[in-house]
Amino acid sequence: MTDFRTQARSAEAAMRSVFDPTPLQRNAHLSQRFAAEIYLKREDLTPVRSYKLRGAFNAMRKVLEKDPSRDLFVCASAGNHAQGVAYMCKHFGVRGVIFMPVTTPQQKIFKTKVFGEEAIEVRLVGDYFDDTLTAAQDYCAEAKGTFLSPFDDEDVIEGQASVAAEIMAQLGRAPERVILPVGGGGLAAGVTSFFGQNTHFTLVEPEGGTSLIAALESGEPVTLAHVDGFVDGAAVARIGQMTFARLSKTELKDVISAPEDRICATMLEMLNVEGIVLEPAGALAVDALVDVADQIKGKTVVCVTSGGNFDFERLPEVKERAQRYSGVKKYFILRLPQRPGALKEFLNLLGPEDDIARFEYLKKSARNFGSVLIGIETKRPENFEAYFKRLEDAGMTYTDITNDEMLAQFLI
Known part of the structure; x- marks a missing residue:
């Protein structure tokens, strides 16, 4: 452990010829919300907007030191x-x-x-x-040539551990808890190995790519049959062999699977409240705060925001998923009577905070009825309970498809 820390510190010192330490910032908004001292380790502010250049630097440095001709x-x-x-x-x-x-x-x-x-x-x-x-x-x-693995390499892991070396120097001590995203495991393996038992760790995977959880349950890395690629920076089908060797003693209760739609809500919150642009994987550590809220009160917590390479063409999708998660947007299929005045009756059932975001005839399912895809946005989730009751009282038949992944894939 001591040798690993020494090597990580050496890697961190060597990096200073390339880029400055990323900031460790106390976040007042999150600290107040969770009654803790919440710091963000801003890996989204490296020259390439992610921590990945640390591992690449260290692996290439080691190769060139051994053989400058490479x-x-x-x-x-x-x-x-x-x-x-x-x-x-x-x-x-x-x-x-x-x-x-x-x-x-x-x-x-x-x-x-x-x-x-x-x-x-x-x-x-x-x-x-x-x-x-x-x-x-x-x-x-x-x-x-020399192949550079994104995570499953000891020199890469050592390079990612420079994040921990910087945290220690910036905070002046080991934090009580560090929250880390996990994809292939390079960052988590490096940081946990550096701090060891001095710190409690919470590791976070996207719900659609829980390769660490699967490995812990099986006792060895396994390949997931399906991976949701939305959190592209952490959606890995199989955790690394070397990284898992360093993470294998992690308790399952310390690994969180974060729903993709909730991650979207966290991304929007950080953008709108803090002006911080995070990619989905970069928001994982902040997103997990809600899962450990009862455990961190009064504690010093560091969340590693691992990346900010977000393509703003994806913003409409992120907003859509965030709204659906928070319950202020729903989609349903309405069986609308095909008679004069029926549409007006439907519109009159909308509340003062309700707005139509989608209205599309799907097909005429019977001579007297038609199926309509409806999207409704509102200000508060509880508005939908009253709205659906008004629909039922008016004798209108509907099917809520908001959380039906198969239908949503084809219709929304």
């Missing part, structure tokens, strides 16, 4: 790891070939090229990440 580094990534590797290839003056899925948004491809400039080449291969990864590893072996 000049080709290869990785596979659709996001933050690609940008971190690109940035560090330019810094070290080495060549990088970065494989990204064909389906990667142009914004992420553009940013990767901006960070790496002439030092890197981006290759778009495969519709799915597994195909991209295979292509990258095959090329790396053929070209005799």
